[in-house]
Amino acid sequence: MTMTIKKCMLEDLRELQKISVETFTETFKDQNSSEHLNAYLERAYNLEQLEQELANRSSQFFFVYLNQEVAGYLKVNTNEAQSEAMGAGSLEVERIYVKKKFQKHGLGKQLLNKALEIAQEQKKKKIWLGVWEENENAIAFYQKKGFVQTGAHSFYMGDDEQVDLIMTRTLH
Template sequence: MPKIEIRKASLSNLETIQDISKQTFIETFSDVNTPENMEEYVLLNFNAKQLSLEIDNPNSLFYLATLDSETVGYLKLNFGDAQTENANENALEIQRIYVLKEFHGKRIGQLLLDEAIKVARQMAVNSIWLGVWEKNYNAIGFYTKNGFITFDKHLFLLGDDPQTDLLMKLEIS
């Protein structure tokens, strides 16, 4: 049986995080966005300098998912002022759960979400929140199945295309 492991990432994992970020974003969104907008977003958000700043931020945590010995996804969590919206001191943001498409359906996303919930409990926050594109129906279904509820929405700019993200949260008991 394949072994899936979740472990904390560091700057030494930059290239792996960068590769997974680019591949996953393109696999997930290229069919419904222009090549120009996709390229601009990937260049701006997944370049080595930007990702290094994110990994080095003490208020962000990265976790890698490996299947056997291959890294197939990662989780990025933000707390305090690293949160991308209304920094709520008593909440944790899941900014990214990225799993390579060929590994969908193998519970890797679930294990990464479980890790986020574990971290939230250790930090004693009241809730976990995230933004998800309103047309990413698979992700919305996944989060809903896991108890997340929509509480707001915000604008997400992909290149020159304004899109709507649903803001979803899970209360932590």
């Protein structure tokens, strides 16, 4: 199996939308009403919104490919693009998603390693992310990778307020 990571560009917009909707739906459809899920998908992953995010110099997206098929993606933010004011010394991992059929192949780990590499290149002091408090598999994965819970914030799925744990890893 061949795994590669490639930075997303504006011409990847529709592919980014497709994988964003697919992976988010796969991950959260069983725990949320379709009304709340669809409201979130329409707000977060419409083409105009994704185009703005792709154009933001403080955000970067990457696709991970397995055998030439897009298997997942990563979004990282710095500076004002971070969803919480964590300062210039921080890098946020806003999204790591892998299609269900490609999970358990180490792709999430590779995407997280890519985020760590970017943080180190940019001489960041810490890397952080928000993870839904009920996503036990993801929480366990991040803990195994050296992240600790440092706070929490609200995440809205439609108009349903949920809690994301803020997990942080200090870099050396």
